[in-house]
Amino acid sequence: MYTIEKSNEIADKIFEIWVDAPHVARNAQAGQFVIIRIDETGERIPLTISRARGDLVRIVFMAVGKTTHALAAIKPGGNIADIVGPLGHPSEVKSWGTCVIVGGGAGISSTPCIAEALKKAGNKVIGIIGARNAGMLIFEDEMREICDELHVTTDDGSKGRHGFAADVLKETVADQKIDAVWIIGPAIMMKITSMATRDKGIKTFVSLNPIMVDGTGMCGSCRCQVAGKTVFACVDGPEFDAHEVDFDLLMQRQRYYMEQEKEAIALWNQHGCSCAEGK
Amino acid sequence: MGDRPAEVRIHDFLEVDTGFSPEEAIAEANRCLQCKKPACVDGCPVNINIPVFIAEIAEGNFANAAVSIKTQNMLPAICGRVCPQETQCEILCILGNKDKPIRIGQLERFAADEERRTGIKPQDKKPSTGKRVAVIGSGPAGITAAGELAREGHSVVMYESLHLPGGVLTYGIPAFRLPKDVVNAELDQVLKLGVEVKLNHFVGKSVSLSELLTYDAVMLGTGAGLPYFMNIPGEHLNGVYSANEFLTRVNLMHADQFPRFDTPIAKASRVVVVGGGNVAMDAARTARRMGAKVTLVYRRRSEDLPARLAEIHHAEEEGIEFITCANPTRILGEQVVTGVECVRMQMCELDASGRPAAKPIDGDTFTLDCDVVIQAIGQGPNPVLVREIEGIERGRAGNVIADGDGKTSHPKIFAAGDVTTGAATVILAMGGAKKAAQSICSYLTSK
Ligand SMILES: Cc1cc2nc3c(=O)[nH]c(=O)nc-3n(C[C@H](O)[C@H](O)[C@H](O)COP(=O)(O)OP(=O)(O)OC[C@H]3O[C@@H](n4cnc5c(N)ncnc54)[C@H](O)[C@@H]3O)c2cc1C
Ligand SMILES: Cc1cc2nc3c(=O)[nH]c(=O)nc-3n(C[C@H](O)[C@H](O)[C@H](O)COP(=O)(O)OP(=O)(O)OC[C@H]3O[C@@H](n4cnc5c(N)ncnc54)[C@H](O)[C@@H]3O)c2cc1C
Ligand code: SF4
Ligand code: SF4
Ligand code: FES
Ligand SMILES: [Mg+2]
Numbered sequence: 019m020y021t022i023e024k025s026n027e028i029a030d031k032i033f034e035i036w037v038d039a040p041h042v043a044r045n046a047q048a049g050q051f052v053i054i055r056i057d058e059t060g061e062r063i064p065l066t067i068s069r070a071r072g073d074l075v076r077i078v079f080m081a082v083g084k085t086t087h088a089l090a091a092i093k094p095g096g097n098i099a100d101i102v103g104p105l106g107h108p109s110e111v112k113s114w115g116t117c118v119i120v121g122g123g124a125g126i127s128s129t130p131c132i133a134e135a136l137k138k139a140g141n142k143v144i145g146i147i148g149a150r151n152a153g154m155l156i157f158e159d160e161m162r163e164i165c166d167e168l169h170v171t172t173d174d175g176s177k178g179r180h181g182f183a184a185d186v187l188k189e190t191v192a193d194q195k196i197d198a199v200w201i202i203g204p205a206i207m208m209k210i211t212s213m214a215t216r217d218k219g220i221k222t223f224v225s226l227n228p229i230m231v232d233g234t235g236m237c238g239s240c241r242c243q244v245a246g247k248t249v250f251a252c253v254d255g256p257e258f259d260a261h262e263v264d265f266d267l268l269m270q271r272q273r274y275y276m277e278q279e280k281e282a283i284a285l286w287n288q289h290g291c292s293c294a295e296g297k
Numbered sequence: 298m299g300d301r302p303a304e305v306r307i308h309d310f311l312e313v314d315t316g317f318s319p320e321e322a323i324a325e326a327n328r329c330l331q332c333k334k335p336a337c338v339d340g341c342p343v344n345i346n347i348p349v350f351i352a353e354i355a356e357g358n359f360a361n362a363a364v365s366i367k368t369q370n371m372l373p374a375i376c377g378r379v380c381p382q383e384t385q386c387e388i389l390c391i392l393g394n395k396d397k398p399i400r401i402g403q404l405e406r407f408a409a410d411e412e413r414r415t416g417i418k419p420q421d422k423k424p425s426t427g428k429r430v431a432v433i434g435s436g437p438a439g440i441t442a443a444g445e446l447a448r449e450g451h452s453v454v455m456y457e458s459l460h461l462p463g464g465v466l467t468y469g470i471p472a473f474r475l476p477k478d479v480v481n482a483e484l485d486q487v488l489k490l491g492v493e494v495k496l497n498h499f500v501g502k503s504v505s506l507s508e509l510l511t512y513d514a515v516m517l518g519t520g521a522g523l524p525y526f527m528n529i530p531g532e533h534l535n536g537v538y539s540a541n542e543f544l545t546r547v548n549l550m551h552a553d554q555f556p557r558f559d560t561p562i563a564k565a566s567r568v569v570v571v572g573g574g575n576v577a578m579d580a581a582r583t584a585r586r587m588g589a590k591v592t593l594v595y596r597r598r599s600e601d602l603p604a605r606l607a608e609i610h611h612a613e614e615e616g617i618e619f620i621t622c623a624n625p626t627r628i629l630g631e632q633v634v635t636g637v638e639c640v641r642m643q644m645c646e647l648d649a650s651g652r653p654a655a656k657p658i659d660g661d662t663f664t665l666d667c668d669v670v671i672q673a674i675g676q677g678p679n680p681v682l683v684r685e686i687e688g689i690e691r692g693r694a695g696n697v698i699a700d701g702d703g704k705t706s707h708p709k710i711f712a713a714g715d716v717t718t719g720a721a722t723v724i725l726a727m728g729g730a731k732k733a734a735q736s737i738c739s740y741l742t743s744k
Contacts (some may be wrong), residue, residue: 041495041503050502055460061550061559064458084559100460102497144533231550231560234458234499235681236522237542243533248526253681267533270632274535279563 019097023074025090030153031081032124033090036074042103046070048135049109049128049225049257052077053233056088057099063253064230067104068127069204077099078127078156084282105233106256109223111135115197116142118190119165120183120211121157122203123149128225130160141197142166142191148183148203152176184211196220201260205269212260222260226251228271244265303614307585308471310553313611318468319359321402322407326355329399337401340389342728345369346361346385347401349658354404363412366405366590367420371444372437372483372727374413375466377406377717380724381605413479416432417486423450428741431512432492433500433682436464438726438733439715440487440520445734446516447490451741454512458499461549464520468722470542471579473586474608484622501682513744514737516707518730519714523677527571531628532672536563540580540673547583565589566667569637572673573597575718578608580671581617591617592665596624596642596655598738620665624657626743628670636666647732686710694719703733711737 024036043076044054051066052075081090092098109132117136122130126147133143145165149155150173162168169186170178179186183203190196191214199222201211207218208224215222228240228251236251242251243264249255299315301308306313317325329351333581337347345366353362366373382402390398390407412418414565428451432443435457443453461467466480486540498504500519509515524539526532543562546552552562568584573595583590593612595602599621602609613619622642629636641661644653678696683689690706696719697712701703705712714726714735 041498045503045505059551059558078726100497102458102499102503103458103634104502231542231545232459234522235679236524237544237545238524238526241533248528248532255412271533271535274563274633275561278555278564280557280683282556283559 019099020101022092022094022096022098025092025094027090029149029156030076032075032078032154032156034068034078035089035092036076037098037101038073039075039101039103040073040100041216042067043070043073043287044220045105046075047108050104050203051233051253051256052101052103052105053105053230054089054098056085056092058099060088060099061085062100062231062233064227064233065106066225067131069131070154074101078124080124083279084286087283087286099289102233105252106293107254109135109200111139113140114221116144116195118144118187118199119148119202120146120187120199120203121148122183122201122207122211123154124156125203125207125225126156126161128202129200130157130164133161133164136230137164146170146171146190147203148172148184168260177285182211183207183222184214187211187214191215191218191220199223200225200257205265205272208260223257224260224263225256226258226263227270227275228268242271300611300614301648303616306473307615310586311742312361312476312609313473316410317403319357319411322354322404325400326351326404327573328392329355329603330391334493336389336391336435337386337399340386342385342724343370343731345386345405350408351399351404352432352736359408359411360418361413363410364418366408366563370727371420371441371487372723373405374409374479374483375475376724376727377404377409378479379470379605381427381722383606385724388493391585394426409483413482417482420444420448420486420490421518422448422490425452426450428452428513428739429454430514430737431509432515432516432518432717434464434518434520434714435462435484436463436518436520436714436726437566437723438520438716438730439464440484440517441727441730442518442713442737443485443492444490445731446737447487447492449734449738451738453492453728455494456498456500456504457496459493459549460496462494462496464518468545469576469579470585471544471548473582474579499681501685506685508566510709514711515740516703516730516733516737517683517705517710517712517716518714518726519679519682519716521623521676521720522679523695524672525675525677526672527625527674529627531630531634533626534630534634536565536630536634536669537628538671540570540576540671541676543580543671544576544583553587562587564735565667567590567667568669568671569625569665569671572588572675573602573604574675575604575608576676577673578604578612580673582612582615583610583612584669584671585615585617589669592667593617593619594623594625594637594665595619595621597652598622598644601652617710623654623663624655625670626657626662629664634668636664637670638662676720683716694698699729699733701732702736703729704736
């Protein structure tokens with residue numbers, strides 16, 4: 019059992035929790051993730067490590083289905099059954115020169131950690147964070163503190179620039195020499211945004227989020243196509259060269275359990291708990 | 298006693314084989330000739346003193362039988378159920394020449410089940426040596442090594458990346474063949490020797506290599522969990538599973554009980570399983586229990602199927618359709634699987650494994666309609682940790698090179714089980730782990 023020390027709704031449907039998991043916190047690096055299981059009947063879901071401090075690991079997630087709703091419902095002091103990590107390779111942090119970090123939606127949660135690591139490695143870091151609207155924007159302050167420059171966009175113009183993170187990225191790479199780019203967000207956002215750096219051949223990383231089970235390379239559920247080769251995102255990634263990724267395949271595989279996911283959230287909404295009646 | 302009827306058991310995950318009654322066990326034990334030079338023992342990778350424990354059963358001293366077995370094998374209820382006895386101890390039983398060999402595995406299981414029913418006796422252990430050993434992986438190799446080392450008085454920490462211990466015994470082999478309460482009881486008895494278990498620890502990530510090397514010795518039992526795919530077109534379609542994924546979703550995560558359990562799995566009406574080993578049989582019979590019509594496609598002949606005889610027989614009884622001498626060439630479908638195209642195979646000259654090489658007959662293809670394809674064509678050693686250990690020698694398949702005593706090229710690191718051999722068997726993993734544990738003991742005392 020692992021205790022959730024803090025839990026907050028930091029934006030519309032986006033939650034921040036701090037989990038007491040020294041074995042994860044101790045070795046966690048930017049770009050890595052955990053797999054959690056809420057309780058004895060729970061599924062294993064991957065979530066990015068947003069930060070680690072002392073024995074605590076920060077996780078930021080959007081409540082989208084059964085498991086994330088149930089996780090959001092756990093009060094501070096409550097427990098989850100399992101958390102394993104840190105999993106996956108850390109981000110490729112080195113002295114690149116000038117880096118851009120783009121975060122979309124809940125994906126923004128991964129950006130402060132990567133930005134900070136790159137900053138420490140001597141890079142100039144430009145942040146671009148985008149959300150649907152002002153109410154869904156997260157970590158603006160945290161990113162502003164770390165980055166040399168920060169751009170904010172909202173799809174509806176309710177805050178920062180009206181438009182998409184991709185628009186700002188396009189202008190940024192047109193204006194100055196950029197050495198490496200990270201784009202983290204929903205698959206479709208990563209697909210579209212990474213087009214901005216393709217022609218210029220700028221090294222661009224995306225963090226892939228296929229459906230996982232074990233997270234240790236044992237099942238192959240997370241397989242993706244990168245540069246025409248099969249990779250297991252959990253152990254070979256999760257970050258890959260954006261210009262080599264087959265995003266359409268990723269999105270196809272993400273949809274496989276949609277019917278069951280609807281059934282699971284419907285049951286949850288009916289009962290709002292994991293009690294026997296709810297199941 | 299014996300097997301539950303196929304038409305009943307395909308609706309549940311309860312054990313198929315109900316085992317011997319005491320009367321049956323005693324009768325079978327009485328058939329044993331108590332050979333002076335028992336050939337059967339040579340066939341057992343952990344050298345159980347087979348005539349001795351059988352004699353105890355014949356006398357009705359079931360508890361003594363279990364105690365005798367456990368001096369050599371701490372997991373008899375498991376091995377009695379899953380060992381390929383017909384190619385190990387039983388094939389060498391002298392009675393097999395004229396009549397049927399003694400059913401050694403069934404007797405071993407019986408003794409262990411009786412002991413579990415009446416309460417497992419705690420094992421003795423030596424006083425503490427003050428030495429610390431890390432065991433990586435909690436499958437048969439890790440468990441066995443941990444138990445042997447703890448008995449010798451070493452302090453053992455066992456790391457497991459999953460949320461439950463047991464390795465393949467827990468996530469791979471289905472409950473209808475190996476009930477999980479049997480696994481848990483046998484694991485518990487080993488862990489009660491004082492082994493500290495750290496679940497949810499992925500060594501190499503949660504525990505760094507330098508942290509690991511602060512132990513006095515390290516035993517690698519990380520198994521062969523890397524699933525192979527066939528690398529044919531259509532493999533990324535939704536509905537294509539590795540057997541590992543399919544079985545893990547069901548055995549470890551209980552996806553068969555969705556939505557009571559949260560893990561989803563395909564609702565398939567027609568399933569094609571590719572392969573012919575135990576893993577393929579387990580996947581096929583699991584899919585059958587979830588209501589699918591199942592076809593198993595194997596590239597060689599039925600006499601070449603590498604699975605245990607009992608599993609093949611059970612699969613047939615349960616209505617699994619076998620198509621032998623055929624191999625998938627393409628998986629069909631848009632986003633989701635709709636079928637598999639296969640080619641018929643012909644058998645040619647014997648290959649290195651002593652089996653005929655299978656070659657496709659060009660143009661002789663056929664198509665099977667299905668909504669799920671499960672690939673059970675083999676697994677490789679888990680590369681994640683091993684590839685990061687500097688100075689450890691590895692084979693072509695990524696397996697750790699260890700000598701017969703479990704020593705690797707790294708003085709502090711020992712290894713056993715599937716990570717050294719590639720996908721093999723429970724009892725071979727245990728046999729290797731016992732030797733590795735002995736090597737670790739001598740290494741620790743010589744230090
Ligand atoms: C490496 C990685 C890191 C991630 N980090 C974050 C994060 O920091 N914050 C965040 O909000 N989300 C993150 N995700 C996505 C998160 O795992 C899913 O949102 C979550 O599993 C949804 O579960 P659910 O039961 O609430 O929703 P469901 O309704 O069950 O699923 C909603 C969608 O989430 C995806 N999903 C479902 N189950 C899984 C699974 N077992 N593994 C992966 N994806 C799944 C599917 O595409 C599905 O359609 C990450 C995914 C990966 C692979
Ligand atoms: C479906 C199936 C059916 C089988 N049927 C039979 C049968 O009937 N009879 C038979 O004799 N054999 C059978 N086998 C083979 C047998 O199960 C294996 O040979 C045996 O389990 C190998 O034991 P092991 O301890 O080496 O590895 P495993 O059982 O694979 O255990 C390895 C463990 O290490 C863990 N691990 C890996 N890397 C790390 C890490 N870095 N940190 C922490 N933990 C880690 C894994 O999660 C796993 O739990 C079957 C195998 C499968 C898959
Ligand atoms: S452990 Fe396996 S090989 Fe040894 S006696 Fe028992 S069934 Fe036979
Ligand atoms: S070889 Fe057969 S008959 Fe002889 S001791 Fe072994 S089991 Fe008994
Ligand atoms: S999640 Fe199982 S191999 Fe990646
Ligand atoms: Mg879910």
